[in-house]
Amino acid sequence: MFSKKYLISVSMLAAMVLVTSSYSYDEKRETIQAQAFGTGTMASHNFGITIRIEDYSTPAEQKALIDAFKSGGHDAMVKVLTKMKGKGQVSVTGSVGYQIAYIRNIPTKTGRTIRLMTDRPINFREAAGSFRSQDYDVTLMELHLNNSDKDKSTGNLILGGKFKVNKKNQQIEFESYHSTPWRLAGIMER
Numbered sequence: 011m012f013s014k015k016y017l018i019s020v021s022m023l024a025a026m027v028l029v030t031s032s033y034s035y036d037e038k039r040e041t042i043q044a045q046a047f048g049t050g051t052m053a054s055h056n057f058g059i060t061i062r063i064e065d066y067s068t069p070a071e072q073k074a075l076i077d078a079f080k081s082g083g084h085d086a087m088v089k090v091l092t093k094m095k096g097k098g099q100v101s102v103t104g105s106v107g108y109q110i111a112y113i114r115n116i117p118t119k120t121g122r123t124i125r126l127m128t129d130r131p132i133n134f135r136e137a138a139g140s141f142r143s144q145d146y147d148v149t150l151m152e153l154h155l156n157n158s159d160k161d162k163s164t165g166n167l168i169l170g171g172k173f174k175v176n177k178k179n180q181q182i183e184f185e186s187y188h189s190t191p192w193r194l195a196g197i198m199e200r
Contacts, residue, residue: 039064041200042124042153046167050190058103059167059194061126061151065097067112075112084173088147092129100126100151121157126150130170146170146187153197165194 040063048055071094078090094111101107112127130149153165170187 043198044165044194045196046192046194049193059100061098061100063098063113066115067097088129121155124153146172148172153194155199163197165197167192167194
């Protein structure tokens with residue numbers, strides 16, 4: 011697989027995952043279903059996913075991730091992420107799934123954006139074979155939910171990636187193991 015680097019300015023990363031803003035602490039549980047479509051080299055692949063949200067991440071959890079990244083980079087942040095209490099679960103159709111460690115709900119003009127980040131389970135074959143893919147241990151997902159026209163709801167999924175600081179220009183990069191993110195469509199809120 012080819013890796014792809016997504017350059018993200020420090021402010022963009024902050025907006026994407028790690029900065030305090032417009033939190034909604036809705037107590038209701040929700041289920042969201044979507045279809046993931048491969049792009050680029052994965053264009054012929056697709057699968058269904060189900061996201062079950064039990065709770066949203068707190069400012070204290072967010073601060074813990076920020077502090078960990080500042081002090082020890084990606085690996086330190088992932089250690090904190092793996093110790094967080096699960097906020098929900100994501101599963102591919104036909105699988106048990108795994109916990110989501112970090113979830114934000116951000117109101118927008120047309121609805122809301124839900125951002126999810128979790129550590130990616132490394133399967134036995136990857137670990138035993140010491141494959142390069144096990145270095146890409148974070149999954150990111152972003153859903154743009156449109157309240158007025160549900161057909162306009164979209165999203166992206168990066169199954170395996172890692173954050174790092176580019177020493178040349180001091181920008182934070184998110185490097186994906188796959189060449190492009192998966193496109194999410196057919197999003198239904200339950």
